Amino acid sequence: MSRQNIFDNELFFNGYKALRDSDCNANDLIEQPAMRKLMPDLNGKSVLDLGCGYGHNCIDFISRGAARVVGIDISEKMLAVAKEESAHSKIEYRNMSMTDIQNLDEKFDFIYSSLAFHYVKDFDAFAKDMYSVLNIGGQLLFSQEHPIITSTVDGAGHFNKNENGEKVSYTFSNYNQPGERKIHWYVDGVIKYHRTFSNIINALAKAGFVIEEVCEPVPEEWVIEKVPAWIKEYIKPNFLIVKAKKSNG
Numbered sequence: 001m002s003r004q005n006i007f008d009n010e011l012f013f014n015g016y017k018a019l020r021d022s023d024c025n026a027n028d029l030i031e032q033p034a035m036r037k038l039m040p041d042l043n044g045k046s047v048l049d050l051g052c053g054y055g056h057n058c059i060d061f062i063s064r065g066a067a068r069v070v071g072i073d074i075s076e077k078m079l080a081v082a083k084e085e086s087a088h089s090k091i092e093y094r095n096m097s098m099t100d101i102q103n104l105d106e107k108f109d110f111i112y113s114s115l116a117f118h119y120v121k122d123f124d125a126f127a128k129d130m131y132s133v134l135n136i137g138g139q140l141l142f143s144q145e146h147p148i149i150t151s152t153v154d155g156a157g158h159f160n161k162n163e164n165g166e167k168v169s170y171t172f173s174n175y176n177q178p179g180e181r182k183i184h185w186y187v188d189g190v191i192k193y194h195r196t197f198s199n200i201i202n203a204l205a206k207a208g209f210v211i212e213e214v215c216e217p218v219p220e221e222w223v224i225e226k227v228p229a230w231i232k233e234y235i236k237p238n239f240l241i242v243k244a245k246k247s248n249g
């Protein structure tokens with residue numbers, strides 16, 4: 001299984017860090033507020049965070065009462081930041097690919113993942129693996145880049161402007177051609193995987209998950225006030241968020 005570790009590339013890591021350190025990034029202003037609204041009660045729960053990055057969410061789970069958190073990431077550089085900024089006695093960080101979770105020798109009450117699943121090649125197999133490491137009644141909450149964003153070959157999706165220079169529409173293509181996409185994001189050759197909306201939902205359903213909620217978040221009013229340019233999110237979504245449950249064994 002292809003497992004690119006682009007976050008350990010120095011140039012990419014620095015570019016991504018600068019983006020996340022800025023106070024107007026879409027993660028903090030659009031994706032995270034929507035994810036927080038869908039967060040289940042974590043009191044006393046065990047949590048698995050897939051592609052945990054800097055571990056900020058792992059710390060948040062602890063503040064919500066989680067009993068144990070395992071944060072997994074393929075990037076040593078991201079985990080080095082996590083261990084520095086987000087250490088806690090109830091959090092264990094593991095340097096491994098999320099596509100290897102079937103090798104974990106424990107089960108969890110909650111699987112969380114923020115903006116990492118578009119790096120997974122075989123989502124059908126991965127959905128089954130996630131189902132198998134969840135306890136019965138356990139929940140999955142994840143966000144990923146929206147299929148409208150992942151679809152266009154070479155990452156060439158783009159906004160179109162009117163005569164006043166205002167963004168009015170968005171062009172994307174190759175939607176019904178799932179598979180690998182190689183794009184330029186800080187560096188050439190960043191690999192992501194495009195799946196259609198139905199590919200994603202069907203993979204989860206076939207694995208046994210019951211879909212509880214799907215969300216394509218838009219910026220709240222306070223976000224538009226802070227960064228007016230995010231109004232463009234009303235033209236097309238950036239993120240897809242899914243909450244699902246394991247009801248049976």
Ligand SMILES: C[S@@+](CC[C@H](N)C(=O)[O-])C[C@H]1O[C@@H](n2cnc3c(N)ncnc32)[C@H](O)[C@@H]1O
Nearest residue numbers: 007051052053073074075078097098114116119
């Ligand atoms: C966009 S970052 C998001 C980090 C964190 N979830 C957050 O929202 O702040 C994606 C993360 O997924 C990790 N990642 C990518 N492919 C992975 C894989 N196969 N297994 C584990 N982690 C992976 C990257 O190293 C990176 O830390």
